Amino acid sequence: MTDIAILILNTTSYILILVLVALGLVVVFGMMGVINMAHGELFMLGAYTVVVAGQMGLPFWLGALLAPLFVGAVGLLIEWMLIRHIYRRTLDTILATWGLSIVLKQAVVLFYGPSSQSVTVPIAGAVAIGDFSYPIYRLLLMTMAVMLIAGMLWLFLRSDFGLKARAVMARPDTAACLGIDTRAMYRRTFVIGAALAGFAGAIVAPLISVDPSMGLGYLIPGFISIMVGGAGALSGVLLGGGLVGATNNLLTVWLSPVLAQIAVFLLAIIIIRLRPSGLMGGRHGT
Amino acid sequence: MAPRPLAALTFVILLLVPLIAQDYWVDQLTRYVLFGLFAMSLSLVWGRGGMLCFGQAMFFGGGGYIMATVTLGMWGEGLTDSLLGLMIALICAAAFAALLGYFLFWGKGLSGAYLAVVTLAIAYVLEQAVKSWYALGGDNGISGVPPITFAGFEFWQTSPRYYLILGVCIVVYALLDRLVRSPFGVMLTGVRTNPDRAMYLGFNVFTIRVTAFVIGAVIAALSGALFVAVDEFASPTLIGFALSTEVLIWVALGGREMPLAAFVAAILIRIVETYLSELFGAYWILALGGLLMVSVVMLPKGLLATPFALFQSRRKLNQQ
Amino acid sequence: MLAINHLHAGYGNSQVLNDFSITVPAGEVLALMGRNGMGKTTLLKATMGLLPIAAGEIRFDDHSIVGRASHDIARLGLGYVPQGREIFDDFTVLENLRLGLMGHASNNQTLPEQIFSWFPVLRDRADQRAGSFSGGQQQMLAIARALVSGPKMLLLDEPTEGIQPSLVHDIGLRLREIARDTGLTILLVEQNVDIVRTIADQVIFMENGKAVEQVPVGAIRQDDDLLARHLTL
Numbered sequence: 121m122t123d124i125a126i127l128i129l130n131t132t133s134y135i136l137i138l139v140l141v142a143l144g145l146v147v148v149f150g151m152m153g154v155i156n157m158a159h160g161e162l163f164m165l166g167a168y169t170v171v172v173a174g175q176m177g178l179p180f181w182l183g184a185l186l187a188p189l190f191v192g193a194v195g196l197l198i199e200w201m202l203i204r205h206i207y208r209r210t211l212d213t214i215l216a217t218w219g220l221s222i223v224l225k226q227a228v229v230l231f232y233g234p235s236s237q238s239v240t241v242p243i244a245g246a247v248a249i250g251d252f253s254y255p256i257y258r259l260l261l262m263t264m265a266v267m268l269i270a271g272m273l274w275l276f277l278r279s280d281f282g283l284k285a286r287a288v289m290a291r292p293d294t295a296a297c298l299g300i301d302t303r304a305m306y307r308r309t310f311v312i313g314a315a316l317a318g319f320a321g322a323i324v325a326p327l328i329s330v331d332p333s334m335g336l337g338y339l340i341p342g343f344i345s346i347m348v349g350g351a352g353a354l355s356g357v358l359l360g361g362g363l364v365g366a367t368n369n370l371l372t373v374w375l376s377p378v379l380a381q382i383a384v385f386l387l388a389i390i391i392i393r394l395r396p397s398g399l400m401g402g403r404h405g406t
Numbered sequence: 407m408a409p410r411p412l413a414a415l416t417f418v419i420l421l422l423v424p425l426i427a428q429d430y431w432v433d434q435l436t437r438y439v440l441f442g443l444f445a446m447s448l449s450l451v452w453g454r455g456g457m458l459c460f461g462q463a464m465f466f467g468g469g470g471y472i473m474a475t476v477t478l479g480m481w482g483e484g485l486t487d488s489l490l491g492l493m494i495a496l497i498c499a500a501a502f503a504a505l506l507g508y509f510l511f512w513g514k515g516l517s518g519a520y521l522a523v524v525t526l527a528i529a530y531v532l533e534q535a536v537k538s539w540y541a542l543g544g545d546n547g548i549s550g551v552p553p554i555t556f557a558g559f560e561f562w563q564t565s566p567r568y569y570l571i572l573g574v575c576i577v578v579y580a581l582l583d584r585l586v587r588s589p590f591g592v593m594l595t596g597v598r599t600n601p602d603r604a605m606y607l608g609f610n611v612f613t614i615r616v617t618a619f620v621i622g623a624v625i626a627a628l629s630g631a632l633f634v635a636v637d638e639f640a641s642p643t644l645i646g647f648a649l650s651t652e653v654l655i656w657v658a659l660g661g662r663e664m665p666l667a668a669f670v671a672a673i674l675i676r677i678v679e680t681y682l683s684e685l686f687g688a689y690w691i692l693a694l695g696g697l698l699m700v701s702v703v704m705l706p707k708g709l710l711a712t713p714f715a716l717f718q719s720r721r722k723l724n725q726q
Numbered sequence: 727m728l729a730i731n732h733l734h735a736g737y738g739n740s741q742v743l744n745d746f747s748i749t750v751p752a753g754e755v756l757a758l759m760g761r762n763g764m765g766k767t768t769l770l771k772a773t774m775g776l777l778p779i780a781a782g783e784i785r786f787d788d789h790s791i792v793g794r795a796s797h798d799i800a801r802l803g804l805g806y807v808p809q810g811r812e813i814f815d816d817f818t819v820l821e822n823l824r825l826g827l828m829g830h831a832s833n834n835q836t837l838p839e840q841i842f843s844w845f846p847v848l849r850d851r852a853d854q855r856a857g858s859f860s861g862g863q864q865q866m867l868a869i870a871r872a873l874v875s876g877p878k879m880l881l882l883d884e885p886t887e888g889i890q891p892s893l894v895h896d897i898g899l900r901l902r903e904i905a906r907d908t909g910l911t912i913l914l915v916e917q918n919v920d921i922v923r924t925i926a927d928q929v930i931f932m933e934n935g936k937a938v939e940q941v942p943v944g945a946i947r948q949d950d951d952l953l954a955r956h957l958t959l
Binding site: 202219389 | 458519520523526531535647658689692694697698703706
């Protein structure tokens with residue numbers, strides 16, 4: 121009984137992080153047709169922010185606050201230097217951002233070396249739930265993740281910014297002729313996606329080993345979640361992330377990490393082939 | 407396709423290398439030339455076929471592991487002949503590629519971005535799988551792979567081996583050249599540039615794609631099989647994610663639509679890498695990433711293919 | 727209000743507009759007519775900055791707008807109702823209208839009441855999904871959306887395309903009413919002669935990317951030969 125409860129909680133926290141990563145990916149793709157292969161590295165940079173903060177003697181929470189600011193700033197730089205030259209050239213964005221991910225990864229290797237670092241959990245201790253105990257920090261992580269996801273959903277589905285953003289996603293030319301600065305929307309969306317990834321990386325850092333190649337392990341499941349759930353609606357990301365995350369985590373426990381990945385991948389491929397636009401539909405109703 | 411004189415020049419230069427270089431460099435070049443062959447396979451599949459495959463190394467490494475296991479007698483005591491190993495590797499690669507191609511491209515096939523991400527996932531997962539496969543030596547791979555034996559000769563000496571490998575490359579390049587210029591090549595280009603129109607014109611887009619994919623896989627497997635026989639070692643890095651993306655970089659930087667450019671780019675980049683690796687190490691990889699970004703934005707046809715193509719237009723103008 | 731001089735514009739290698747010049751005086755309703763493929767939509771798109779301009783000049787309200795971003799042009803007071811309406815199907819009527827205001831940096835984000843008195847159906851169905859509307863209602867929404875920000879001039883691309891004749895007349899009357907009430911300048915691209923006769927003051931005929939003939943609207947009431955010459959094959 122205890123094992124199942126812990127399994128469910130761990131799976132939930134994995135799903136939530138996956139959804140956070142995937143949300144950042146999908147808004148950038150939906151907005152300007154850019155597939156950001158460096159998104160995992162933005163996540164990694166967020167984790168390294170708290171690592172560095174810890175090494176400088178700063179409290180964890182300060183590092184966690186700095187992470188979205190720093191990674192958001194990096195996002196702004198990236199958008200200005202690279203992304204704006206390749207809007208809507210989807211295939212080219214894969215290659216170009218791939219190059220970017222190499223650059224970011226290597227930059228971190230150069231600064232901090234290839235080996236992994238760890239971040240001490242800021243709030244140690246566990247909480248008693250029924251007749252088992254669960255780490256407080258993990259619960260806190262899940263709470264923050266839920267709030268962030270809710271915040272993103274509110275931002276894109278309820279706020280004025282979100283209305284403008286969705287208008288630009290649906291009909292960019294028409295939106296521009298209504299006076300909406302599409303370039304600014306692209307820029308802001310990219311920065312938001314980056315900051316989100318950065319923050320996600322920061323809060324996950326205490327629970328994993330932080331090394332320069334950690335990004336890919338989140339990028340690929342993130343992509344698969346989007347492909348399974350559909351890139352057209354944010355609800356697709358929730359569904360896809362839920363399915364992929366749950367399957368991956370559960371199979372990892374029941375089988376093995378490698379078999380779990382293979383199984384998840386096969387399942388995802390089958391779903392994608394059956395419903396090419398994902399379960400909830402693709403971009404712009406494709 | 408690169409102008410034939412340019413290709414001839416390239417291969418002549420390569421043929422002359424052993425006359426001026428030390429054995430160590432010829433040995434290295436043997437390996438790089440095989441990487442070049444590998445790059446050509448991706449150039450066919452991606453550059454000419456329009457299928458961005460992030461996992462091309464699965465065929466390279468796959469061919470390598472099959473060659474290794476066959477020639478070491480793991481498939482059967484007496485079945486250790488090099489040629490047999492090669493044939494089995496190529497057949498297996500073709501079969502697997504056909505199966506995979508069928509799955510990827512059938513019906514409203516995966517294309518573009520989706521294909522890239524899916525093949526990326528395949529490469530990632532495959533690497534994990536091979537690493538944990540005990541029979542294949544896990545992380546450590548398989549060592550002691552016997553050298554190529556052909557027509558009674560064992561090719562372990564530097565120069566003969568180099569010429570054999572180079573010979574294979576020249577033959578494959580010539581065949582590829584004919585393929586690209588053939589009606590199939592034209593259809594492939596049509597499918598790449600406008601799949602819908604190709605379909606309306608009656609071309610079987612699916613068959614054309616799978617065919618190109620399989621041919622690419624076979625070439626990749628050939629280069630991988632020869633590689634392990636040269637290196638006498640098969641390791642997970644040959645099937646892995648890193649090599650898949652490296653070959654992508656070679657082809658992207660060289661010029662995806664021009665197999666010769668991809669071939670030369672792979673060789674040049676590997677030469678520079680080895681030469682500079684002590685000096686620059688991580689900076690080199692960073693520079694490669696940066697070059698990739700720049701090349702996509704400013705020279706999408708490729709850093710080598712763009713000037714190479716100028717030769718072509720100039721020649722044509724001169725002929726008028 | 728709008729002066730276009732010697733405009734050359736088009737798509738890549740095929741230049742559609744060839745030394746195109748017209749002038750639309752403030753407060754006037756000018757109709758641009760011509761067969762399909764003559765470049766009417768290209769002209770409007772180029773004016774709104776949606777297409778690159780190879781050569782020529784465009785002055786709107788005495789500002790040069792060649793090379794400016796579309797949203798800047800819109801903010802100068804040039805409204806655009808594109809062909810096919812391009813309303814946001816998944817958004818409500820209200821959201822569509824509010825988007826017309828959001829692009830303009832002003833503190834007043836309340837929709838002017840006038841919009842609803844001109845198009846009462848929009849008030850009745852304010853919370854309905856715009857995609858569920860009929861063609862005619864969508865057209866009214868598209869026009870209203872362009873008007874909420876109080877533009878000085880409106881560009882309309884074939885607003886009556888695919889709309890039943892009774893509604894065509896209705897839309898025409900409303901546009902005329904709006905133009906008279908607010909002094910709005912209108913450039914109307916149309917093939918439908920009825921609406922042109924209802925609201926236009928002047929008519930310009932377009933052929934092969936050039937403006938070839940300009941007549942007061944009265945001329946086409948009497949002389950259908952003009953229409954035959956310019957509109958039929």
